[in-house]
Amino acid sequence: MKVTVVGAGNVGATCADVLATREIANEVVLVDIKENFAKGKALDIWQKAPIIGYDTRTVGVTNDYARTAGSDVVVITSGMPRKPGMTRDDLISINAGIVKTVTENVLEHSPNAIIIIVSNPLDVMTYQAHLTSKLPREKVFGMAGILDTARYRAFLAEALNVSPKDIQAVLMGGHGNTMVPLPRYTTVGGIPVTELIGKEELAAIVDRTINGGGELVNLIGTSAWYAPGAAAAQMVEAIVRDQRRVFPVCVELKGEYGIDGVYLGAPVILGKNGIERIIELQLNDEEKALLETSRGHVKEVMDALDKMSKEQPANA
Numbered sequence: 001m002k003v004t005v006v007g008a009g010n011v012g013a014t015c016a017d018v019l020a021t022r023e024i025a026n027e028v029v030l031v032d033i034k035e036n037f038a039k040g041k042a043l044d045i046w047q048k049a050p051i052i053g054y055d056t057r058t059v060g061v062t063n064d065y066a067r068t069a070g071s072d073v074v075v076i077t078s079g080m081p082r083k084p085g086m087t088r089d090d091l092i093s094i095n096a097g098i099v100k101t102v103t104e105n106v107l108e109h110s111p112n113a114i115i116i117i118v119s120n121p122l123d124v125m126t127y128q129a130h131l132t133s134k135l136p137r138e139k140v141f142g143m144a145g146i147l148d149t150a151r152y153r154a155f156l157a158e159a160l161n162v163s164p165k166d167i168q169a170v171l172m173g174g175h176g177n178t179m180v181p182l183p184r185y186t187t188v189g190g191i192p193v194t195e196l197i198g199k200e201e202l203a204a205i206v207d208r209t210i211n212g213g214g215e216l217v218n219l220i221g222t223s224a225w226y227a228p229g230a231a232a233a234q235m236v237e238a239i240v241r242d243q244r245r246v247f248p249v250c251v252e253l254k255g256e257y258g259i260d261g262v263y264l265g266a267p268v269i270l271g272k273n274g275i276e277r278i279i280e281l282q283l284n285d286e287e288k289a290l291l292e293t294s295r296g297h298v299k300e301v302m303d304a305l306d307k308m309s310k311e312q313p314a315n316a
């Protein structure tokens with residue numbers, strides 16, 4: 001299996017490192033526009049192989065997409081991260097052009113690849129990759145839900161003093177302040193979380209999860225990478241090993257949840273064909289209302305992208 005990761009910055013290099021360390025692919029090609037940057041990162045990861053003990057070959061190139069030819073899965077992390085004071089949506093104009101160009105280059109050499117978008121604003125960059133690639137929704141989707149649920153699970157594990165491995169959760173909606181955590185679908189070793197934690201403490205954890213990306217931006221000065229890189233690698237693993245894992249993934253909804261033509265996080269089964277199935281939860285009225293708010297927000301930003309593309313066809 002061959003996997004390409006575009007963008008050798010914080011998230012991309014971490015993703016490549018997890019893919020190699022866990023031998024998720026035979027070969028990982030790291031691409032960056034910055035001269036020699038990906039080459040250096042890939043070489044460093046390869047030099048770790050004898051120490052940790054793995055066989056995955058990592059190779060880095062400067063914008064040489066011919067070297068990515070025949071990739072089974074491509075992860076796109078290229079683009080600007082936000083700084084304190086910015087929202088993810090503030091990145092739309094710079095990252096839309098990058099995601100468009102990169103998607104074109106990737107497809108020219110790997111027409112059958114499954115594409116996972118990481119660049120922000122996530123839901124709308126996934127839409128951009130779809131507009132550019134014309135790939136069906138099963139083959140172009142975005143990473144956010146695994147990260148957002150991981151934050152939620154980590155906070156809960158800390159509060160309950162239990163292993164994070166035993167916390168199962170799903171959340172929906174856009175990757176931003178309108179995301180929809182679902183305490184009703186959160187369990188701790190099979191026990192509903194509401195039996196183990198008070199309402200107020202749970203509400204505070206939900207709130208911290210919603211603002212989880214911003215918390216790290218304020219602490220670090222740029223956005224997170226360890227958990228995001230690992231989350232993208234986990235999606236790759238589910239695909240290349242045909243694991244049929246159940247994950248929240250950003251996907252175009254086409255009638256599911258009564259929503260049409262909007263990219264939102266929803267639980268899916270991820271396997272060798274990409275999205276194998278979208279799971280429809282029986283949301284209650286309160287959850288439906290939160291999802292509708294999220295849909296409205298993401299649709300507004302998608303419309304902004306469409307408008308921008310008309311005004312600056314380079315982003316079309």
Ligand SMILES: NC(=O)C1=CN([C@@H]2O[C@H](COP(=O)(O)OP(=O)(O)OC[C@H]3O[C@@H](n4cnc5c(N)ncnc54)[C@H](O)[C@@H]3O)[C@@H](O)[C@H]2O)C=CC1
Binds near residue numbers: 008031
């Ligand atoms: N979906 C999610 O949950 C998350 C998304 N992100 C997003 O991922 C993106 C990357 O974040 P970081 O890795 O922290 O940023 P970074 O600045 O460390 O790395 C981005 C890399 O992209 C490269 N790049 C820019 N234009 C390119 C092009 N046309 N072709 C190839 N490479 C290009 C840059 O040279 C840089 O090395 C950001 O947009 C960030 O907001 C970050 C964390 C989580």
Ligand SMILES: O=C([O-])CC(=O)C(=O)O
Binds near residue numbers: 120147213
């Ligand atoms: O917060 C950001 O800008 C990066 C991101 O999407 C996250 O870490 O959730």
